[in-house]
Amino acid sequence: xxxxxxxxxxxxxxxxxxxxxxxxxxxxxxxxxxxxxxxxxxxxxxxxxxxxxxxxxxxxxxxxxxxxxxxxxxxxxxxxxxxxxxxxxxxxxxxxxxxxxxxxxxxxxxxxxxxxxxxxxxxxxxxxxxxxxxxxxxxxxxxxxxxxxxxxxxxxxxxxxxxxxxxxxxxxxxxxxxxxxxxxxxxxxxxxxxxxxxxxxxxxxxxxxxxxxxxxxxxxxxxxxxxxxxxxxxxxxxxxxxxxxxxxxxxxxxxxxxxxxxxxxxxxxxxxxxxxxxxxxxxxxxxxxxxxxxxxxxxxxxxxxxxxxxxxxxxxxxxxxxxxxxxxxxxxxx
Amino acid sequence: xxxxxxxxxxxxxxxxxxxxxxxxxxxxxxxxxxxxxxxxxxxxxxxxxxxxxxxxxxxxxxxxxxxxxxxxxxxxxxxxxxxxxxxxxxxxxxxxxxxxxxxxxxxxxxxxxxxxxxxxxxxxxxxxxxxxxxxxxxxxxxxxxxxxxxxxxxxxxxxxxxxxxxxxxxxxxxxxxxxxxxxxxxxxxxxxxxxxxxxxxxxxxxxxxxxxxxxxxxxxxxxxxxxxxxxxxxxxxxxxxxxxxxxxxxxxxxxxxxxxxxxxxxxxxxxxxxxxxxxxxxxxxxxxxxxxxxxxxxxxxxxxxxxxxxxxxxxxxxxxxxxxxxxxxxxxxx
Numbered sequence: 001x002x003x004x005x006x007x008x009x010x011x012x013x014x015x016x017x018x019x020x021x022x023x024x025x026x027x028x029x030x031x032x033x034x035x036x037x038x039x040x041x042x043x044x045x046x047x048x049x050x051x052x053x054x055x056x057x058x059x060x061x062x063x064x065x066x067x068x069x070x071x072x073x074x075x076x077x078x079x080x081x082x083x084x085x086x087x088x089x090x091x092x093x094x095x096x097x098x099x100x101x102x103x104x105x106x107x108x109x110x111x112x113x114x115x116x117x118x119x120x121x122x123x124x125x126x127x128x129x130x131x132x133x134x135x136x137x138x139x140x141x142x143x144x145x146x147x148x149x150x151x152x153x154x155x156x157x158x159x160x161x162x163x164x165x166x167x168x169x170x171x172x173x174x175x176x177x178x179x180x181x182x183x184x185x186x187x188x189x190x191x192x193x194x195x196x197x198x199x200x201x202x203x204x205x206x207x208x209x210x211x212x213x214x215x216x217x218x219x220x221x222x223x224x225x226x227x228x229x230x231x232x233x234x235x236x237x238x239x240x241x242x243x244x245x246x247x248x249x250x251x252x253x254x255x256x257x258x259x260x261x262x263x264x265x266x267x268x269x270x271x272x273x274x275x276x277x278x279x280x281x282x283x284x285x286x287x288x289x290x291x292x293x294x295x296x297x298x299x300x301x302x303x304x305x306x307x308x309x310x311x312x313x314x315x316x317x318x319x320x321x322x323x324x325x326x327x328x329x330x331x332x333x334x
Numbered sequence: 335x336x337x338x339x340x341x342x343x344x345x346x347x348x349x350x351x352x353x354x355x356x357x358x359x360x361x362x363x364x365x366x367x368x369x370x371x372x373x374x375x376x377x378x379x380x381x382x383x384x385x386x387x388x389x390x391x392x393x394x395x396x397x398x399x400x401x402x403x404x405x406x407x408x409x410x411x412x413x414x415x416x417x418x419x420x421x422x423x424x425x426x427x428x429x430x431x432x433x434x435x436x437x438x439x440x441x442x443x444x445x446x447x448x449x450x451x452x453x454x455x456x457x458x459x460x461x462x463x464x465x466x467x468x469x470x471x472x473x474x475x476x477x478x479x480x481x482x483x484x485x486x487x488x489x490x491x492x493x494x495x496x497x498x499x500x501x502x503x504x505x506x507x508x509x510x511x512x513x514x515x516x517x518x519x520x521x522x523x524x525x526x527x528x529x530x531x532x533x534x535x536x537x538x539x540x541x542x543x544x545x546x547x548x549x550x551x552x553x554x555x556x557x558x559x560x561x562x563x564x565x566x567x568x569x570x571x572x573x574x575x576x577x578x579x580x581x582x583x584x585x586x587x588x589x590x591x592x593x594x595x596x597x598x599x600x601x602x603x604x605x606x607x608x609x610x611x612x613x614x615x616x617x618x619x620x621x622x623x624x625x626x627x628x629x630x631x632x633x634x635x636x637x638x639x640x641x642x643x644x645x646x647x648x649x650x651x652x653x654x655x656x657x658x659x660x661x662x663x664x665x666x667x668x
Contacts, residue, residue: 098508101447109443109497113435113490151485153500154507156447163443163497166487173488174432174622288508 001235005242010035013082017041017069017115018050018089019062022192023131025054027086027234032058034238041078041089043068048091049193053330069111076118079126084241087115087168088131090161093198094289097157105160112164116171127178128168129240132250134185134296136162144226144258144297147183147250154289165250172248180240181250185296189230189316190323194331201261202227206317206324207332208275209268215277218286221262226255226295229316232309239305246304254296255309264317271318335569339576344369347416351375351403351449352383352423353396356526357465359388361420361568366392368572375412375423377402382425383527387664403445410452413460418575421449421502422465424495427532428623431491439494446498450505461512462502463574466584468519468630470496478560478592478631481517481584488623499584506582514574515584519630523564523650524657528665535595536561540651540658541666542609543602549611552620555596560589560629563650566643573639580638588630589643598651605652 014031018024019040031038040062042050055062067074069089079085090108091097097104112130119126136159137145138152153159168179188202197204208215228236236253240246262277269275282290302308311319324331348365352358353374365372374396376384389396401408403423413419424442425431431438446464453460470493471479472486487493502513522536531538542549562570570587574580596611603609616624636642645653658665 101451102444105444105447110436110439113439117435148484150482152503154504156501156504159497159500159504162500163493166493166496167490169486170488170490170493 001238005238006034008242009238011037012084013037014084014086015039015041015078015082016086016088020044020051020054021049021088022054023187023230023233024086024088025051025191026189026230027088027237028055028062029058030234030238032061039063039065039078039082041065041067041069043089047096047196049199051191051193051330053327054191069115070106072114072118075115076122079115079118079123082123082126085119085126085128086131086237086241087112087128090131091157094155094157095198097155097160101156104156108157108160109163112167116167116177119177120171120175124175124177127241127244127247128180129237130165130168130179130181132165132181132183133158133161134183134252134294136165136183139291140294143293144254144256144295145252146297147252147300154291169248169250178244178247180246182236182240183250183252183296184228184233185252185254185294186225186227187230187233188227189320191230192320194324194328202264205265205268206320209272209321210324210328215265215275216280217261217265217277218280218282219290221265221279222260224258224260224293224295226258227264227313227316228253228255228309229311229319232311236301236307239307243305251301252296252298253301254298256295258293258295259313264313267314267317268321271314271321335572339572340368342576343572346370346418347373348418348420349373349375349412349416350420350422354378354385354388355383355422356388357521357564357567358420358422359385359525360523360564361422361571362389362396363392364568364572366395373397373399373412373416375399375401375403377423381430381530383533385525385527385664387661388525403449404440406448406452409449410456413449413452413457416457416460419453419460419462420465420571420575421446421462424465425491428489428491429532431489431494435490438490442491442494443497446501450501450511453511454505454509458509458511461575461578461581462514463571464499464502464513464515466499466515466517467492467495468517468586468628470499470517473625474628477627478588478590478629479586480631481586481634488625503582503584512578512581514580516570516574517584517586517630518562518567519586519588519628520559520561521564521567522561523654525564526654528658528662536598539599539602540654543606543655544658544662549599549609550614551595551599551611552614552616553624555599555613556594558592558594558627558629560592561598561647561650562587562589562643563645563653566645570635570641573641577639585635586630586632587635588632590629592627592629593647598647601648601651602655605655
């Protein structure tokens with residue numbers, strides 16, 4: 001990240017929704033380091049990723065505001081006076097979105113609308129970077145998946161996130177609220193929620209390894225994914241926040257080459273020095289929503305910003321494993 | 335429409351959401367004629383299209399149920415025991431969706447979810463035909479627009495309808511609730527709402543002609559559209575309801591060749607025997623959401639069902655004009 005971007009954030013007033021979650025807290029640490037004035041908004045819903053331990057070390061250098069993005073009144077007030085918002089709050093569990101589609105709709109769709117309405121009315125000059133997701137592509141028709149790939153979400157979560165993303169594009173185009181959407185792939189690293197397995201497979205693999213349990217991979221383990229280490233994602237967010245040329249646009253994040261689930265597990269076992277895994281057939285419920293291989297083209301974002309992932313899978317997984325070996329007790333109960 | 339399809343509807347229990355509206359009432363008339371047992375659900379929201387006069391002649395041959403698709407309890411009850419639902423209720427005004435995005439979200443998105451949840455829990459064997467819209471394509475990248483065209487809605491209404499449509503696809507794929515989505519283009523004909531100009535241009539043109547006012551066309555009048563006469567659309571809905579091969583799929587309706595706004599007005603003036611029009615610049619607010627030319631490819635639907643529009647623009651516009659010359663006082667106040 002060049003110095004122009006680093007300087008840009010000094011003394012900037014930033015709000016981060018989902019600020020105590022995985023991506024929000026890592027981003028906050030980076031922003032505090034750059035001298036930004038950071039306010040974290042988090043609802044602390046127990047099953048979600050908000051965790052006070054995530055901001056250990058910067059807890060006295062950020063403003064903490066506990067509130068829910070569904071709370072229009074507090075959002076109307078909170079958006080005032082900020083230069084940028086990193087809009088990361090979301091319900092991310094596929095399973096929860098199917099069991100309780102209304103809550104997912106409230107958080108991932110309706111709240112996005114009310115955040116944008118709050119900005120339109122009370123801070124139209126704000127810039128928003130929105131965390132979208134690869135989920136909205138559904139099962140890839142071709143690989144790597146670029147931004148032209150049709151959107152065919154395979155769960156309620158994907159549909160609701162798709163609508164939430166498009167509100168951001170719309171408010172940029174119609175009301176000139178500056179917005180950028182980044183469609184994230186699997187992000188991994190320290191501060192990821194680990195208390196249940198509803199937020200992706202990597203955290204769960206790491207936890208199983210640390211707990212000395214056998215890792216179960218659904219299917220043949222050959223499914224390909226691209227992973228982004230959290231520091232690379234935080235940098236992408238910072239770049240997107242800085243660059244007004246990106247406004248109104250949607251970009252994939254991603255990584256190359258992709259890696260299979262089995263390879264990920266093998267790296268974790270190697271870095272850990274021990275561990276085991278087995279392949280188990282897809283449960284019926286998961287088979288319906290299995291998307292096969294997925295990896296994204298991030299060429300569009302790279303071409304306009306120069307961003308690309310720097311941390312290798314080996315390095316990233318080692319760092320993540322090390323973090324949770326040290327800090328696991330702040331993330332799950334024995 | 336072949337006899338197999340006609341026979342299929344005899345004694346079938348059908349519910350139509352938005353049943354007193356433009357498309358719903360015309361469909362109800364066709365269904366009553368085929369011997370179906372029809373229940374019309376309508377909220378009678380004053381600004382929307384529900385109008386008791388629309389079912390004049392069949393009022394004693396249908397069940398009328400006044401309720402709002404946002405009312406989960408009544409929907410939970412109403413879906414029971416029906417063979418098919420034509421799910422046509424919606425907020426269709428672009429302007430209203432921008433002024434009050436939450437109501438649009440409630441009706442076009444949340445209610446669709448709750449209708450599908452009602453069916454999943456209380457009538458999983460029902461078949462649903464959902465009225466989607468060309469709005470969700472946004473400004474065409476190429477013409478004619480086929481179903482592979484990217485979805486880039488340019489207003490809140492389009493985003494919310496997009497999500498509502500995808501819930502239908504999802505519930506077909508995951509829960510095996512049989513659903514078909516038809517993305518409709520401009521539908522016109524008798525029983526269209528005429529009390530304001532927020533539901534498309536054709537109704538408004540017809541009203542101006544009848545009232546002896548000068549028609550105002552935004553832009554140069556050369557914008558191309560494809561129009562479907564209501565009887566053709568009702569037939570498409572009946573075909574979609576019959577054919578289980580279509581389940582889980584999305585199809586465009588459309589017409590060929592397209593016609594310009596100016597040509598439409600000229601036909602109306604000719605059929606009326608008098609009238610005038612002028613070209614006026616796009617108001618600033620409309621310019622932002624102007625999509626230029628639009629016309630759809632309906633080849634996919636034609637290839638699997640044989641459906642194609644039968645009523646010419648000349649014939650359809652004449653019928654529409656004639657209907658409102660006779661019945662205008664049931665549609666607007668002097």
